[in-house]
Amino acid sequence: MRVPFLNLIAQQAEIADEVLPTWQAQFISAAFVGGAEVAAFEREYAAYIGTRHCVGVANGTDAVELALRAVGVRPGDEVIIPVNTFIATAEAATRLGAIPVFVDVDDEFLLIDPAAVDAAITARTRAIVPVHLYGQTAPMDALIPMANRHGLVIVEDAAQSQGASSTLGRAGSLGRVAATSFYPGKNLGAAGDAGAVLTDDPAVAEFVRNFGAHGSSVKYVHDRAGVNSRLDAVQAAVLRAKLRRLDGWNAARRAAAGRYAEMLADVPEVRLPAIRPGNEDVWHLYVVQVDERDRVLAELGAAGIGAAIHYPTPLHLTAAYAGLGYRPGQFPVAEAAAGRILSLPMFPHLTQAEQSLVADSLTSSVTSRTRVGSGSGLVDRALS
Numbered sequence: 311m312r313v314p315f316l317n318l319i320a321q322q323a324e325i326a327d328e329v330l331p332t333w334q335a336q337f338i339s340a341a342f343v344g345g346a347e348v349a350a351f352e353r354e355y356a357a358y359i360g361t362r363h364c365v366g367v368a369n370g371t372d373a374v375e376l377a378l379r380a381v382g383v384r385p386g387d388e389v390i391i392p393v394n395t396f397i398a399t400a401e402a403a404t405r406l407g408a409i410p411v412f413v414d415v416d417d418e419f420l421l422i423d424p425a426a427v428d429a430a431i432t433a434r435t436r437a438i439v440p441v442h443l444y445g446q447t448a449p450m451d452a453l454i455p456m457a458n459r460h461g462l463v464i465v466e467d468a469a470q471s472q473g474a475s476s477t478l479g480r481a482g483s484l485g486r487v488a489a490t491s492f493y494p495g496k497n498l499g500a501a502g503d504a505g506a507v508l509t510d511d512p513a514v515a516e517f518v519r520n521f522g523a524h525g526s527s528v529k530y531v532h533d534r535a536g537v538n539s540r541l542d543a544v545q546a547a548v549l550r551a552k553l554r555r556l557d558g559w560n561a562a563r564r565a566a567a568g569r570y571a572e573m574l575a576d577v578p579e580v581r582l583p584a585i586r587p588g589n590e591d592v593w594h595l596y597v598v599q600v601d602e603r604d605r606v607l608a609e610l611g612a613a614g615i616g617a618a619i620h621y622p623t624p625l626h627l628t629a630a631y632a633g634l635g636y637r638p639g640q641f642p643v644a645e646a647a648a649g650r651i652l653s654l655p656m657f658p659h660l661t662q663a664e665q666s667l668v669a670d671s672l673t674s675s676v677t678s679r680t681r682v683g684s685g686s687g688l689v690d691r692a693l694s
């Protein structure tokens with residue numbers, strides 16, 4: 311038996327009967343971009359997250375960029391971003407000419423560290439982009455008062471947290487504006503690229519809609535030089551069908567996370583992920599920490615298990631951002647975690663049998679070094 315990192319086939323099968331007739335009708339009527347299906351999804355997703363507005367865009371990276379632009383981030387402004395995130399969060403700032411200012415994450419949850427944010431604020435800081443990473447909400451309870459104190463805007467990156475909540479409410483409804491991605495592998499995924507911007511502020515929503523349609527709200531009347539970033543009707547049809555199942559799928563992820571925790575409870579070599587008090591986690595990723603991670607990852611791969619690393623290189627150490635002048639050692643928590651984190655298979659249709667295989671393989675991999683070494687001095691299996 312092989313266990314894939316992510317299995318989307320079962321998701322597609324669940325929605326096929328619902329989506330395929332809609333796709334056929336869209337194909338025949340040539341209703342591709344915008345229109346009633348997109349408007350319906352935008353209404354339904356705004357209601358689900360608890361914001362007044364949702365504007366569909368072409369992908370999650372665009373969503374972050376358009377959200378930053380909509381709240382007035384300008385070239386040369388500083389935008390505070392955690393180093394442990396997918397690069398898209400920073401690219402969005404870079405693309406509009408803003409300067410990503412990287413900060414470390416906390417050791418317990420690997421989420422943006424409010425103390426680090428506080429220390430990074432300068433006169434040029436304009437926005438903070440907390441990332442609701444791995445499926446749980448960033449510490450908004452600390453960040454919101456801090457942003458208010460300094461007159462900063464919070465732009466949530468909610469790409470990994472569809473349906474997650476904190477004591478303050480749903481991820482995506484907690485900042486001035488939020489961006490999300492419906493890349494197929496996200497908890498709510500399209501059949502291709504898609505994304506959205508969420509906000510209560512009608513001016514922010516209107517800006518995103520206008521900017522993403524070539525700076526135009528009336529055909530061929532261009533208020534500004536914008537971009538082309540729209541949600542396709544075919545994607546809206548898929549997203550509507552999956553949104554109806556999202557709570558059920560997130561519950562299945564939670565059940566799977568509970569099973570992993572049980573199966574690995576007696577394996578001290580595996581550090582299990584922790585949930586911030588008050589958070590409801592939607593387990594976009596199930597990230598454990600182990601010693602000798604690369605050996606463990608290779609052994610899981612050899613056993614037919616699709617594990618992964620999110621993310622292998624903190625953003626300040628990527629070649630993409632070498633020009634900003636950061637050095638190794640500047641963000642010790644993220645740098646240490648990058649060598650230890652390991653994402654196990656996690657998706658709604660993951661079975662108990664699949665998880666048993668993952669847990670057994672992981673357990674034998676992390677305990678093999680101690681076993682080999684016991685009684686005969688330390689023998690490092692990785693070197694033998």
Ligand SMILES: *Cc1c(COP(=O)(O)O)cnc(C)c1O
Binds near residue numbers: 490
């Ligand atoms: C996926 C993701 C994005 C970007 O989404 P795309 O749709 O791939 O452009 C942004 N931020 C985070 C944290 C993500 O995981």
